[in-house]
Amino acid sequence: MRTIDLRGQKLSPAGMLAAVPRATQARAEALEAAARIVEDVRARGVEALREQAAQFDRVEDHALRVPDEQIAEAAASVDPAVRAALEEAIVRVRQASTAQVPAAQTTQIGPGARIVQRWQPVNRAGVYIPGGKAVYPSSVVMNVVPAQVAGVQAIALASPPQAAFDGRVHPTILAAASLLGIDEVYAIGGAGAIGALAHGVDELGLDPVDVVSGPGNNYVASAKRAVAGVVGTDSEAGATEILIVADADADARLIAADLISQAEHDEQASAVLVTDSPALAERVTVAVTDLAARTHHRERVAAALDGPQSAIVLVDDADTAVAFSNAYAPEHLELHLADAAAVAERFTSAGAVFVGAHTPVSLGDYMAGSNHVLPTGGQARYASGLGAYTFLRPQQVIEYDRDALAQVRERVVTLANAEVLPAHGDAVEARFSEDTASSTGDRVR
Structure with a gap:
């Protein structure tokens, strides 16, 4: 050094x-290549994924969607010591992740006026587990557990096919998925996997996800940037x-x-x-x-x-x-x-x-x-590591009754007129006409 x-x-x-x-130059080159790979998957689906598997993983004619029997076989054959370690990691990560889910909060702005702040889970998440120079069953835990704690109902997992295992996902990764009840698994790697999760692949029955998470190399990180705006992503963990x-x-x-x-x-x-x-x-x-x-x-x-x-x-x-x-x-x-x-x-x-x-x-x-999927490349200045919050959307639910609206009626109209948006004010005034009051059963004030 x-x-x-x-x-x-x-x-x-x-x-x-x-x-x-x-290594900014390496990241710049990876972004250009990853964007091409993602677009190829979006346009050509399975055909593109098979070409990428042959080129990058040296695998052909493998099952892109992992059959249930392969997952069951991996779960049955995993080293008992590895199973025990994974089970303990699951307990610890679940405990820490639970603290990341905020309780709903109600703010009473005034009589008859309230805002409920709640955190809604996304419907579907896609998690990526690397499989190049090392095997990462721990990353299965780190990605899946926070999503489950957040309340995500459907989780798809993608990991590269392994030439050493006849094109299967590494069995230890499959075993970890099984321990967590994940049965939607795809033998897809790299930037192509991010593209497949984000855009979906009809031929595989792979529906698009709402959030993509998981660590990877610079190409995986760059692919997340390429799909930003199509899906939510965690930080670019390069x-x-x-x-x-x-x-x-x-x-x-x-x-x-x-x-x-x-x-x-x-x-x-x-x-x-x-x-x-x-x-x-x-x-x-x-x-x-x-x-x-x-x-x-x-x-x-x-x-x-x-x-x-x-x-x-x-x-x-x-x-x-x-x-x-x-x-x-x-x-x-x-x-x-x-x-x-x-x-x-x-x-x-x-x-x-x-x-x-x-x-x-x-x-x-x-x-x-704690979670080991963390921001790299200086993103820790503004981004956080993976957590249950990655899969949650803060959402405000606003409820005012007629009297509460009347309290701010004039001010809403004033600001609407100041912004030259008079129909905004008209929408409020409409609620205080005789016809509207009678039809809603409210007493005219």
């Missing part, structure tokens, strides 16, 4: 971002990111292990350490070199850590570290600080914040109860 020394510099947020650039803020007393080997844990996802993964301690930076460099050489995905890790998106950043002090983190807005933020719990509230822009040396990102990936 390279070291970038920002000490002694007064940098703006833009300057801080420029120090550790994200290549993973970890930013660690640490002080001089932090454990270098724990930091190195956590940087490597995210770098093993993808060559484009971002791993960044921000510290005001040159001594810690040196210890982490040594530890990363040692551990990365011995990890299972050492080549992938090396590519990610050596890329321009990864670095150890030296800053002057703790305040600058906070400013850097908030400007960068990482997907995952770890705080390896002596006073981590006390200062955590200062770190306002991150997909999820992991506080203290015993709260690694890996915990959030599987068993913390």
